[in-house]
Amino acid sequence: MNFPLIAVIAATFTIATPLVWAALGAVVNERTGILNLGIEGTMYAGAFVGFFIAATTGSVWMALLAAILAGVLAGALMGVLTVTLGVNQHVAGIGTTLLLVAACDFTNRLLFSTGTQTTTEKFDRLFPGSGVFAQYPLTYVGFLLLAPALWWVLRSSGFGLRLNAVGENPEAADAAGIPVAGTRYAALMIGGALMAVGGSFLTVSLLGSFTLDIVSGRGWICIALVIFGRWKVWPVVAGALLFGVADALQLQLAITPLFSQVPNELLIAFPYLVVIAALVIGGRGVRYPGAYLTPYRRA
């Protein structure tokens, strides 16, 4: 059997791209102590809004901008719920996801009621025909620009230090003059923008069309990746690549005669199980941000 190494590596990066964007978005907002289960809905909104704007304006850049805007708004909604009102974060997140998915499906029905599968403009792969390097722009930006920049910002910039301070000990941060609520809002809106960009990758880069189950649980995988990577940029990227390689192998095995007897669904379930297994191996003694899940209000 000839193992198609190049194809698997190329697919790994493509599959990992939306996960890297969205999971790094989740890292940004979870650093401030807020769990955002709205991630699945935010990715869905990014995917839908990006697709819709690409379909109407014909501009992929406008689509990207609109997805970012949708993500910022979704982050602001989470901010109102969790920061200002102090709602239970699990409930706020699931509610946000349900609302965003329902709102996108509703709008989709109103706009495209004919049911015809519309295809739109999408980003082209850079360096076509170059094997591993034939990737979409967002893949390059995600791995080569976003991840290092975010790593530096979280580690060394004043903003990154403020995020950490707010997430570890909001009382102390507040006493030191850091605006706790403002920092959390900023983190949620930036994080939401990154999640939505990850979602838009699915429609405006990969497929050029929108389907109702397009995100299909990738948001939940990102929540797992963030804990797996212990809220650190490079381990989260590594986790996304791990899922990517498991999924790429699965796709490859599915078309390999040797594995034709294995049910396809078992292969598709494989990456989820890999992430759980990786959590069991790497998730021991995880130290959560000090203020995880707890709203802050000045006493």
Add this chain to the structure above:
Amino acid sequence: MKLMLRARESRWLAPAAVLLAVLLTLAITAGPIRLAGANPLAAYERYTLTPLTTAGGIGEVLLAATPLIFTGLSVAIAFRVGYYNIGAEGQFLAGAVAASIPGLYLPDLPAVIALPLALAAGAAGGLLWALLPAWLRRTVGIDEVVTTLLLNPVALLLIQGLLNGPWRNSATGFPDSDRYGPGYDLPAVVPGSRVHWGLVIAIVLVAVTWIVMSYTPLGLRLRAAGQSPNAAAFSGIRVSTLQWRSALVSGAVAGLGGASQVLGVQHQLTASVASGYGYTGVVVASLGALTAGGVLLVALLLGDIAVGAQNASIVLQLPTQMGAIVSSTLLLAVVSVMALRRYRLVLGQRRRR
């Protein structure tokens, strides 16, 4: 404008808060309803009142509410003790699969044996699906939110694998299972209606949960463990053991819901059996304030809205997704307003003393 902690909560605040949340929901959803070319008032009438005006409509509401009572109760039982089971969806599906095993392989059993067997299998299936996350939380300390979430798509893939493989319909070749043996039909509560005994089982579970939580020492410990785990642990309550057991009970209840759905409604396994009941269970439990009675009421309300949404999509040409928008907006409005209940809104920079 600032939020200030209230010294104490007056009695009229809770009902007033719910009323305010309902008004907020109506105000927010009126825009999209008008956008879809329907009259908001007519739509709300369809969503709430119309289903209740006919006997058939009430039956459909009860039928739609039945799985939501199971999943809502499942989520409430776990959340109440501080175990965040987001996996009711997967546990519901696992229960449906497990209940199908006797239904497909022992089709000739008489109903007196077949039904208890299939229901027990469903509960066991749900419990089994909840076992891994609960065990990982207990032994390795891995966040249950992640593991329960990740197992939801795996359960759906399990069903799809079975329906595309060994359980593919032998007559039609479509990816849904054969029909179960005749002994496996949960009978109708009222002859001729579609409301089945699953509803009765759900209501019994609600009653049992309510009695355990309100009137037993176990209920007291569970409430203490959920409200302030540290204080509970300090007074000798083994919080992690309670969470472990609640997690398993929670899975079993969701699994029983899956069994009730296939035995009472479908009489066969299809991939669309869950259609989000597990996630909606989080909504039901939260809106019901994690209490058994609250779960029952909210499940009936959401069942009403779901049936009304079907009705509105036919009569008013309003996409059915509007029902989901209304119920999720209602969830967010209620939890927001409930959070506000503890605070006063203070305008300007006014300060006391």
